[in-house]
Amino acid sequence: MMADAKNFYNNQIVIRLVQFSVIWAVAAIAAGVYISAELLWPQLDFGQFWLSFGRLRPLHTNGIIFGFGVSALMATAFYSVQRTCHVPLFAPRLAWFCCYGWQLLVLTGGLSLLAGFNTSKEYAELEWPFDIVIAIIWVCFGIVFFGTIARRKIKAIYISNWFYGALIIVIAMLHIVNSLAIPVTLGKSYSLYAGAQDAVVQWWYGHNAVGFLLTGGFLGMMYYFLPKHAGRPIWSYRLSIVAFWAFTYSYIWAGPHHLHYNSIPEWVQSLGMVMSVVLLAPSWATMINGVMTVSTAWEKLRSDPALKFIVLSLAFYGLATFEGPMMSIRSVNVVSHFTDWTIGHVHSGALGWNAMITYGTFYFMVPRLVGRELYSTPLANLHFWLALAGTMLYIMAMWAAGVSQGLLWLSVDQIGELSFSFKDIMASMAPYYALRLVAGLIFLLGTLLMAYNLFMTLKGQQPVRSAPPLMQPAHGVG
């Protein structure tokens, strides 16, 4: 019995989004490497404003988060929601609008950052016209995703869809509230909030963008693709549900830990700190769930290089979700804040967790989307070791730099005078920045190998035509 032509899963859009995601990964990591070189050799801006650190840095972060990250999340959400609901995508043309609209937004938004248009809000630097476009595309993404879930043939909504759903709803809420502004010209606006309130709203947005996009969204990826890789059900489904609600409840309060010792009420800072520490429990519950799922499927490691990425991403997820709460404790934060330790922390999450789980997922998904083996398993294995070496070198260099900075900035002599000048301290960081540059180059090289490997896997291939199973499972049919 043949499946109806309209009943095939939409694989083409997933492939396109993966391609865009890989392109943004290469471009944004290269931008990161370039600005790390600028910290060593400032003359690398060649006197051009658009090549200055201040303009390239938001391009790097926006390119990674919105270009690489969101494209990967859209790809994996569209791939998994069809398969967990046993229906093709709802409103496929709207899905294509999201796909290309988002890429156009990232491209033009990136160019606007290079041109100097910037709200000065971290991770929300794009000016108001782009904010409106983001909101429109995001709502369309939600319509496609939730429309697919509404038409599902499986009664239960699988846990990965809860995380993707939280990503869509919470990011929409955060983005719209934080971006409320009074436009002055096409390229300039002023936040609707003033002073300390602006800071609180900004970090409510900023931290939860990390929480619901870089953590929650990628947990959705983990909950679908890890059991698929392992060929086993998730170790404890109940634990995943408990962890989801605990995660959703506690993350939303944690933002004020970015504003310790600032001009916001102390109780707000303390609340942010306490909720950040509480957050460790659901984060680690998820990590344990992932580790235990994969621990029963060790034979797969013989034939599946992608699984190594996912295993290691869980270790870095464990590190980053422990380090974050610890750094939110005020007595640690007083030393660590504004140092390069924070940069190291962010990259243990971004490189070790986000990039590694995405790379592992792409190595799993792309061959299946075109119905052929991965072009080169040895290249994927080499990529794994490059990614691990790059990540480790990066975070070690930043730990050492951060601790040195924290100590030296705060060192006082017997009469209470600062012992060292800020300028001298920063000048002495050059060797660590050189190590970080090497780490970034190693990680970029691995990403280029993956881009080549995936390109050769996709070359000349058409997406497979896969349809929902004709036989529905005995349990959970709506």
Added chain:
Amino acid sequence: MRRLRIAVTADEAIAMSKEFYSKLLLESVYQPLVSFEQLSKANPSVLGVFFRYSLWLMVLPPAFALIGAANFGWRLGAPDPLLISADALLLVSIGYFLALIFGLFSTALISRWMASTYGANTSLGRHMALITVVGQPLAVASVVHLFPDVFVNVLVLIPTMIWSMYLLYKGIPIALETPPERGMLMASSLVGWLLVAAVSLLGMSMSLWTLGIGPLLGV
């Protein structure tokens, strides 16, 4: 990888356990994989491993750190070294030593706890010895603490740590008798724990500095 294929009788096993610690201490530096093989044929006692092997290695880093910092002061990047009083240095070094002992026991216990999940041997003495062999390059390389410049220490200790990680991944399947794939999973889990332990050490140090123990900070 070279595997020793020796049929071990009961008498040989007893003889091996007598020579075990002295061989382990020396061989694990230049022939770590052979040490892992030997470890897989022995079930050393926890106290035996600790007092005859681990303890002596763990004395090295705090001792080197104390001598280096007392004589030269830590160079963190500023023109002048950071000089800390002898009393505070002694306190920090004792804390360093205790943290290493805690790290060894907690890692060995966690490793044994994980062993049942990954089908590995559950002898605690063997886990202690394995962790010590893995950490031995770092203990030896801590001689660089005698030259207390943070960047020089980072340059020496990062490659050493990569070597230690290699030993962990290689050593678990051999010493704990589990398939390489399960060993890889177990090693990754232990790396997760060790990264958390390392970052905890940083966090605890900063909390202590804020409380006034260690360098004089204006907080």
